[in-house]
Amino acid sequence: MIPVEISSVKKSYGDIKAVDGVSFSVNEGEVFALLGPNGAGKTTLIEIMEGLRKRDDGTVKVLGLDPWNNGYMLHRRIGVIPQDFTFFDKANPREAVKYYADLFGVSVDPDSILKEVVLDDSVSVLFENLSGGQKQKLGLALSLVNSAELLFLDEPTTGLDPNARRAIWDVVRGLRSKGKTVILTTHYLDEAEQLSDRVAIMDHGHIVAMGTPEDIIETHGSGERLEIHGTEELAAYLRENTKLNVEYSGKGLIDIAIVQKRDALVALTAIEESGLEWHDLHTRRDSLDDVFVKLVSGRIDEKGEIRVENAGNDSRDQRRR
Amino acid sequence: MTSARRIVSDLRLFGRGYLRNVAGLFFGLIFPVILILIFGAIFSSGFSGSITLYVQNQDTRDIFHVTTGFLGNLTGTGTVNLVMVSPSENFSQYLSAHSASDGLIIPSDFSANYTAGKPVSLPLYGNPSQSSSQIVSGTVSGVINGFNLGYFHGTPIIGIAPTTSNSQVTKYIDFLVPGLVGFSILVSPMFSLVSISSEYKRIKLFKQLSLTPLTKIEWLASKVLFYILLSAASFLLMVAVGVFVFNANIVFSLWLIPFLVLGPMFFASLGMLVGTVSKSTETASVVGNIITFPMMFLSGTFFPITLMPMYLRYLAHVLPLFYIIDGLNGVMIYSNYAQAAIDLVVVAVITIIAFVAAARLFKWRED
Numbered sequence: 001m002i003p004v005e006i007s008s009v010k011k012s013y014g015d016i017k018a019v020d021g022v023s024f025s026v027n028e029g030e031v032f033a034l035l036g037p038n039g040a041g042k043t044t045l046i047e048i049m050e051g052l053r054k055r056d057d058g059t060v061k062v063l064g065l066d067p068w069n070n071g072y073m074l075h076r077r078i079g080v081i082p083q084d085f086t087f088f089d090k091a092n093p094r095e096a097v098k099y100y101a102d103l104f105g106v107s108v109d110p111d112s113i114l115k116e117v118v119l120d121d122s123v124s125v126l127f128e129n130l131s132g133g134q135k136q137k138l139g140l141a142l143s144l145v146n147s148a149e150l151l152f153l154d155e156p157t158t159g160l161d162p163n164a165r166r167a168i169w170d171v172v173r174g175l176r177s178k179g180k181t182v183i184l185t186t187h188y189l190d191e192a193e194q195l196s197d198r199v200a201i202m203d204h205g206h207i208v209a210m211g212t213p214e215d216i217i218e219t220h221g222s223g224e225r226l227e228i229h230g231t232e233e234l235a236a237y238l239r240e241n242t243k244l245n246v247e248y249s250g251k252g253l254i255d256i257a258i259v260q261k262r263d264a265l266v267a268l269t270a271i272e273e274s275g276l277e278w279h280d281l282h283t284r285r286d287s288l289d290d291v292f293v294k295l296v297s298g299r300i301d302e303k304g305e306i307r308v309e310n311a312g313n314d315s316r317d318q319r320r321r
Numbered sequence: 322m323t324s325a326r327r328i329v330s331d332l333r334l335f336g337r338g339y340l341r342n343v344a345g346l347f348f349g350l351i352f353p354v355i356l357i358l359i360f361g362a363i364f365s366s367g368f369s370g371s372i373t374l375y376v377q378n379q380d381t382r383d384i385f386h387v388t389t390g391f392l393g394n395l396t397g398t399g400t401v402n403l404v405m406v407s408p409s410e411n412f413s414q415y416l417s418a419h420s421a422s423d424g425l426i427i428p429s430d431f432s433a434n435y436t437a438g439k440p441v442s443l444p445l446y447g448n449p450s451q452s453s454s455q456i457v458s459g460t461v462s463g464v465i466n467g468f469n470l471g472y473f474h475g476t477p478i479i480g481i482a483p484t485t486s487n488s489q490v491t492k493y494i495d496f497l498v499p500g501l502v503g504f505s506i507l508v509s510p511m512f513s514l515v516s517i518s519s520e521y522k523r524i525k526l527f528k529q530l531s532l533t534p535l536t537k538i539e540w541l542a543s544k545v546l547f548y549i550l551l552s553a554a555s556f557l558l559m560v561a562v563g564v565f566v567f568n569a570n571i572v573f574s575l576w577l578i579p580f581l582v583l584g585p586m587f588f589a590s591l592g593m594l595v596g597t598v599s600k601s602t603e604t605a606s607v608v609g610n611i612i613t614f615p616m617m618f619l620s621g622t623f624f625p626i627t628l629m630p631m632y633l634r635y636l637a638h639v640l641p642l643f644y645i646i647d648g649l650n651g652v653m654i655y656s657n658y659a660q661a662a663i664d665l666v667v668v669a670v671i672t673i674i675a676f677v678a679a680a681r682l683f684k685w686r687e688d
Binding site: 076090099102 | 324326327330334335337339341342524526528534
């Protein structure tokens with residue numbers, strides 16, 4: 001059975017189309033990442049799949065069930081970390097796991113589950129006194145209690161320090177090696193690249209690219225590029241005297257797209273002919289970051305997080321909260 | 322299917338959290354006891370004790386000890402406590418300086434005139450609007466009548482045979498215990514549910530719980546159960562303080578049980594309802610206070626509603642807590658089970674309405 005199949009799913013909040021006709025399916029044992037800036041519609045979409053939100057249109061089948069109408073049956077078979085996971089302040093992780101086990105009617109050893117998510121050092125610390133990373137690990141532990149075949153992790157590492165992120169990544173890798181299907185949302189490119197078999201890039205409620213990270217780079221990247229440090233004058237000379245696609249970054253960096261192999265020779269010849277100063281020549285390929293920036297109206301900050309400065313997105317984000 | 326195992330599990334987690342929360346514990350168990358101790362201490366002495374009567378004795382001659390005998394008889398009634406004022410004081414100024422309204426002057430010719438059989442009047446100061454002044458006036462008249470009869474060596478023809486009525490003598494503390502039991506039945510579940518239901522909605526904890534097999538009815542049932550247990554504990558504490566510290570007369574009866582069960586259930590449901598329909602935690606808290614505060618004071622918690630003006634009494638009859646306290650009074654003070662049965666029907670009906678409304682309007686997840 002295909003664990004998740006969705007087709008033409010739509011959801012609006014007033015005039016804002018949070019999810020606007022999204023279709024995809026996720027295969028058994030696959031780690032599938034929904035990548036996109038804040039406000040792209042990732043959480044709305046994942047909540048529709050979890051049965052927390054009602055879709056306006058389209059079909060959604062999760063483990064063969066309609067999540068909205070059969071949520072009660074579905075929830076016994078899926079594990080979820082919601083965005084901004086939280087718990088009762090005055091309960092500790094061991095009690096939390098025991099509570100979930102009681103609710104699901106399963107018998108588990110709380111300590112071994114907490115060890116699995118590397119929270120075994122804080123089993124008796126009240127939730128209100130846990131750090132952000134520890135809270136998130138508890139969320140992950142709770143999503144494991146019912147041994148779900150399908151897990152939804154909504155931004156599991158947002159706001160965590162690098163060590164905590166890596167601990168959570170290890171757990172996700174462990175789930176994958178056990179053959180579980182995982183759908184995660186993230187706005188960290190490295191997280192999507194590190195963990196997932198396939199990535200769907202979302203923007204403004206649409207999926208703008210989908211496939212393995214390599215596929216996406218292949219399809220949406222501009223292939224090989226030649227970069228030379230030189231003046232704006234040199235860039236202008238190249239534009240005038242060749243048919244190459246030349247971009248000048250403003251910081252003394254000239255970027256030339258190499259579509260065919262001979263483009264490199266054309267470029268070098270023209271540079272030599274110009275008689276202008278240049279240095280530091282090298283070639284590079286588009287990374288997922290480059291493709292992402294191209295596809296999504298945003299930029300990536302120093303932490304690898306996508307920032308979109310766009311009023312429309314902000315209001316959508318607030319509406320969702 | 323509703324599962325008892327899940328309710329118990331949620332009850333255990335919630336209860337443990339509650340016990341770890343000092344503020345909750347204070348308001349749930351300690352605060353009502355403190356109220357009983359304070360109000361009990363203030364009013365028990367004031368109500369059961371005697372009324373202070375300031376007396377200025379200007380009769381220094383005291384022929385045949387008539388004045389001494391008269392004042393002794395006044396004290397002997399047990400109703401008034403005499404405070405002697407020096408004859409050199411200006412009596413009315415003295416009274417106002419001591420914020421007192423009740424005073425009696427024994428004129429200088431009192432014993433002389435009495436022994437001579439001449440009429441004599443005793444100036445009695447009082448405030449006719451105060452019940453204490455009426456009591457003083459009655460008491461002084463009684464002693465005067467005795468002296469008038471005594472002068473002619475007469476014997477009374479009409480007497481009083483004191484008989485205790487069924488409802489016993491109701492002291493303030495007898496009334497205070499059921500009132501404050503009602504107070505704690507209102508306050509703990511109401512404030513707590515208003516706050517947690519709006520807060521859990523805000524931090525999306527309900528949404529998270531909806532991803533488990535726990536149903537919202539089970540969640541609500543566990544809260545109702547918890548507050549029934551808490552109210553029972555608080556009831557026992559308050560009754561113990563009332564009986565052992567203030568010697569309250571309280572009737573125990575199985576009739577108490579439905580009030581102690583339905584009361585917390587009603588206010589937990591009402592709190593849930595307020596928290597769930599309010600858009601924000603701030604709105605919830607304001608709406609909760611608007612509903613709670615009039616009930617705290619106007620339902621017969623700290624004083625009987627018969628002391629209130631008519632329009633406030635009508636208002637009391639639309640306050641749900643009134644029926645709980647009226648029922649508790651009926652059971653615990655007057656053994657008036659017919660009245661309690663009527664109150665119980667009212668409480669049962671509004672509880673069912675509130676619980677069903679809370680369960681229906683309360684949403685785990687949004688559309």
